[in-house]
Amino acid sequence: MLKEFQEFISRGNVMDLAVGVIIGAAFGKIVDSLVNDIIMPIVGAVFGGLDFNNFFLPLSSTVTATSLAAAREQGAVFAYGSFLTVVLNFLILAWIIFLMVKGVNSIRKRVERQPEAAADAPPPADVALLTEIRDLLARK
Numbered sequence: 001m002l003k004e005f006q007e008f009i010s011r012g013n014v015m016d017l018a019v020g021v022i023i024g025a026a027f028g029k030i031v032d033s034l035v036n037d038i039i040m041p042i043v044g045a046v047f048g049g050l051d052f053n054n055f056f057l058p059l060s061s062t063v064t065a066t067s068l069a070a071a072r073e074q075g076a077v078f079a080y081g082s083f084l085t086v087v088l089n090f091l092i093l094a095w096i097i098f099l100m101v102k103g104v105n106s107i108r109k110r111v112e113r114q115p116e117a118a119a120d121a122p123p124p125a126d127v128a129l130l131t132e133i134r135d136l137l138a139r140k
Helices: 004-010 014-048 066-076 080-120 125-139
Strands: none
Touching: 004 080, 014 080
């Protein structure tokens, strides 16, 4: 499944891209809420109650604040906690899109196989009898 996921991400199929854009827009808010309101607080609790959104490195000596919002007002900061949250949002969204495209592809394969199965089915008895008669007449 992970190999298929990697192929999906690296493939340049326009249809997959269109599906990704549409589904990404539709699920973007849900994934943001899932990551920000459910996953990151749990991860923060595991790491001692820290909020990843407030992880930053000051790039200026004038930055003394402890929250990211206040630090940005004081000067330049390297906000790697926010970046990690956005990366996690992307991975969750890409995984959801991958599962949806995988489902659509499996349905497509099933539909494509159905006509083949019908072609391989033996002909009805009357058609088989008529074919036999034809072959006997062709031999005479």
